[in-house]
Amino acid sequence: xxxxxxxxxxxxxxxxxxxxxxxxxxxxxxxxxxxxxxxxxxxxxxxxxxxxxxxxxxxxxxxxxxxxxxxxxxxxxxxxxxxxxxxxxxxxxxxxxxxxxxxxxxxxxxxx
Numbered sequence: 001x002x003x004x005x006x007x008x009x010x011x012x013x014x015x016x017x018x019x020x021x022x023x024x025x026x027x028x029x030x031x032x033x034x035x036x037x038x039x040x041x042x043x044x045x046x047x048x049x050x051x052x053x054x055x056x057x058x059x060x061x062x063x064x065x066x067x068x069x070x071x072x073x074x075x076x077x078x079x080x081x082x083x084x085x086x087x088x089x090x091x092x093x094x095x096x097x098x099x100x101x102x103x104x105x106x107x108x109x110x111x112x
Contacts, residue, residue: 003043003045005043005045005095005098005099006031006032006043008098009031009032009041009043009093009098010022010032012098013032013034018034018036019034019035019036020032020033020034020041021033021035026040026083027079027082027083028042028076028079028080028083030042030083030090031043037089038087038088038089039088039089039090039091040083040088040089040090040091041091041092041093042076042090042091042092042093043093043095043098044076044092044093044094044095045095046094046095046096051094051095051096053094053096076092080092
């Protein structure tokens, strides 16, 4: 199932005529694969991936959320490191970058 954020980002890629794939068996299951750029893109939600700008610790069950935050951040770093070691460029895009339209795809020009 595709999230609204992924759908919006997909529209950005299509508008910019950037070829991509979605189905994959790669570690971490990247949201988008840009084979022409050897780039994997993860669209990370601000809440679930603990964005420093927007995540607010829930008032209930705080120990659970503190531990989950540590594990998620550690897992995301590990996945990124493994994929980079496999020769991929890894890009993590925050939910707020898409929602606020503060996303530039110019970096891809330097990566092809």
